[in-house]
Amino acid sequence: MENLEGTNASEEESLESLLYPAPHELPLRPLPAIKCNYTHHFALNVMGKDRHDQYVYRHANGLCIIGLAPTHVVLHPTPSVIGVDFNVGKQSRVEMKACGKRKRNAHILESNSVLCKVMTSDQFFLIRCCVKGVLLEVNEQLVTSPFLLNNQASTEGYVAIMMPKPEDWSKAEKALLTREQYIAERGLSLHA
Amino acid sequence: MQNVFESLPPAPLADLLLRGVCSRCILRFFNVRDTGLRHCISNSSELFFQLRPVLVRVMGEERLNGIQEKVNLEQVSKACKPDGGLPSQTMPRICIVCLGILQLYLQDNVHSADDTDTRKSPVISEVTKTVQKEGHKFDSFCLEISIPALTFVREHALWCYLNSRYSSEGLFKGADVNERIVPLKESLKHLLVRPLEQLWNASFDPNSTFRVALFYKHTNSSAELSFLDGLQGSCSKLGCQGKSKCNNVSKATIGATRENLEYGESLSFVQRSLPSIPLHKFSDHFPWPPPKLDAPCTMTTRCFCRALYVGGRYLKFSRNISQSPWMIDDERKGKSSVQEIIGEKVLLLFKADGYKFHAAGREDIDVRMLGNGRPFLLEITNARVIPTQSELTQVEASLNIIKGEWVKVKGLRHAGIEVFDVMREGEAEKQKEYAAVVWLSRPVSDADFEKLSSLKELKIEQKTPVRVLHRRSLLTRPRIIHWMSCEKIPGSTQYFLLFLCSQAGTYIKEFVHGDLGRTYPNIRSLLDCEAEIWQLDVVGVNMEFV
Structure with missing residues (x-):
């Protein structure tokens, strides 16, 4: 990447040349942020329920994005979510946010704790944490725009952000599949 | 010089001299700020013998002897040693108020009858040694003096005595000693500044970045200050600290704890709490005459340069260099940092102990900093030399010509601390x-x-x-x-x-x-x-x- 060294030419000119990348160095498609900043993990048949597939995208800083894998039964073969409800358990998950730098008031949820209820026209499905940790945020967008789950489940349609302790993560990671294992397990094509 | 003393009220003067108050403290108690102070004999017994003919002439031998006897009696009864004899034997050598701090020749137990030339005193040579050893180059300096809280207590005790004895004659009136006498620190600075200026060829300036610190300590401090523990009300704070520590630490460390206290809050604490005791009650708490001294204060010195600031703007052409060293689990991220590349060079120029890097915001490691650059400020701790602008410009140039170096600097120059605010504002707004x-x-x-x-x-x-x-x-x-x-x-x-x-x-x-x-x-x-x-x-x- 460091192809462009500061030259002795006039400053304006050199700045211009620095900013423009050489076209041949640009990849056809750059790695999306969700792929280059996170490691992808999957939990299949969560709580033993068939096709209850979820993802856990882990950032280098240890935070985990929790969401619905493309093969989750509400998305595959036909995406059919019409509503999301965070009013599960004793307290609404929306209210359960940790606050401040030190994450005061943090609720530690277990890996089998329920994050939300996803509704279709005739059924509902429970989405679980998959890792034990502090719940930092739930995606409130889903309440007003549940269809985000149908078409952008792996980005804007994420469900929650969790912060597991390193030791809890090490435990949880063993039970999760890598992207390659997930693809193989579900017999998907590579671009899934 | 003796004229100054001849003009003072003879009875209290004789009283003070016989009790072993050094000449410089005597002048302090008479609120005399005399520039000739440096050149007078500090030792009270020497001065007493020089002044005796004058005192006899003014007040008569009988009255002088009366004072002498009374003082001797008090001191003898106190020391339980009935060997009255000549005044020079019973009169303490170490000033009972300043604990020898103003008797510059007393340091290291070197005693000379002639201490009128302060330039040759051990204090001056000790301080000069420290400054030479550290190797600072400077053209101005400031003195920071730390004295034992005990000196305030003894000043107060003396004031209480003088007040009770002479206020009827219109002398030593008023409850607050601090407002009536010349402060010890002021007198000490007075003694030291001129000789040091001459010796170091530098001027004294309270705002100088070069600070010379003198720490005076006395072994009697903890024992003599213990009465403060017993006081109630405003004094309870020190008492609590002392007691809670007494409960769970050994005796040896209690002394150390108190010594530490002496330098910080307890000094102002002692100063604040003394006026709360009525003058006539003070001797119930602290003995008069005060306990005998076996040794003067000891002194240690230190010198350092206050933080200096160098500002400029930096450019970063690499996506692999962070602004500050970035460590994750003891493992280094990125090959170097802007902070280190600039800081290390500037550190050498200032021959300083260290530096802190402040910048108007920061960019990610994989983001280049181009264009007009990002303002930064280096805070330089304990610089030995202050380089000229052209030397700074040279360092800037030498940074910028390093082949393969990804960091460049613009406009490197001395800056004041006020630039800090400009930069914080820049970062935020x-x-x-x-x-x-x-x-x-x-x-x-x-x-x-x-x-x-x-x-x-x-x-x-x-x-x-x-x-x-x-x-x-x-x-x-x-x-x-x-x-x-x-x-x-x-x-x-x-x-x-x-x-x-x-x-x-x-x-x-x-x-x-x-x-x-x-x-x-x-x-x-x-x-x-x-x-x-x-x-x-x-x-x-x-x-x-x-």
Whole structure:
């Protein structure tokens, strides 16, 4: 990447040349942020329920994005979510946010704790944490725009952000599949 | 010089001399600020013998002997040693008030009858040795003097005595000793400043960055101050500290604890609490005459240069150098840092102990800092030399010609501490300009460019990005994108160059890819397609600086 060294030419000119990348160095498609900043993990048949597939995208800083894998039964073969409800358990998950730098008031949820209820026209499905940790945020967008789950489940349609302790993560990671294992397990094509 | 003493009221003068109050403290108690102070004999017994004929003449032998007898009696009864004899034997050598601090020749137990020339005193040579050893180059200096709290107590005790004995004659009136006498520190500075100025060929300046510190300590301090523990009310604070420590630490460390206290809060604490005791009651708490001294104060010295500041702007051409050293689990990220590259060089120039690097904001390790550069400030601790502007410019040049070095510096110069605020403000309030290489999931069109460049002062809502959420609190921050402009990248259809100017504190990468929709609106939502950021450069930090 460091192809462009500061030259002795006039400053304006050199700045211009620095900013423009050489076209041949640009990849056809750059790695999306969700792929280059996170490691992808999957939990299949969560709580033993068939096709209850979820993802856990882990950032280098240890935070985990929790969401619905493309093969989750509400998305595959036909995406059919019409509503999301965070009013599960004793307290609404929306209210359960940790606050401040030190994450005061943090609720530690277990890996089998329920994050939300996803509704279709005739059924509902429970989405679980998959890792034990502090719940930092739930995606409130889903309440007003549940269809985000149908078409952008792996980005804007994420469900929650969790912060597991390193030791809890090490435990949880063993039970999760890598992207390659997930693809193989579900017999998907590579671009899934 | 003796004239000064001859003009003082003879009875209290004789009283003070016989009790072993040094000449300089006597003048302090008479509130005499005399520039000739340096050249008088400090030792009270010497001075007494010199002044005796005058005193006899003024007050008569009988009255003088009366005072002498009374003092002797008090001191003998106190010491339980009935060997009266000549006054010189019973009169203490070490001043009972300043504990020898103003008797400059007493240091290291060197005693000379002739201490009128302070330049040759051990204090001066000790301080000079310290300064030479540290190797500072300076043309001005300031003295920072720390004296034992005990001196305040003894001043107070003497004042109480003088007040009770002589206030009827119109002398030593008033309850607050601090307002009536010349402070010990002032007198000591008075004694030291001129000789040091001459010796060091430098001027005394209270605002000088070069500080010379003198710490005086006395072994009697903890024992003699223990009465403060017993006092109630305003004094309970020290009492509590003392007691709670007594309960769980051994005797040896109690002394140490008290010594530590002596230098900090307890000094002002002692000064504050003494007036709360009525003058006539003071002797119930602290004995008169005060306990005998076996040794004078000991003195240690230290010298250092206050923080100096050097400002400038830096440019960073690498995507592999962070602003400050970045360590994760003892493992270094990036090959070097802007801070180290600049700091180490400047450190050498100042022959300093260390430096701190402050900058007007920071960029990610993979973001270059181009254009006019980012303002920074180096805080230099304990510099031995202060380089000239041309030396600073030379260092700047030498940094900039290093082959393969990815960091460049502009406008390196001395700065004042006030620049700190300018920079903090710059970090929080000034506009920043960026150039981003953006990829779209479809070919870039003129309509996209028009759309983006038409948006002025665009308000966005930015939730704390996931990448920093582990250390920052979750908030939705309103930010403004002041303007955007776009340029095609020749030879590429799906990439373009996005120039944008934003409010300080905007996370640009997140504004492009949307951070899971947590920054909104974003380039993705504005252009209704997928968007990714390939690379980012800072091209301008819009602020005036040094």
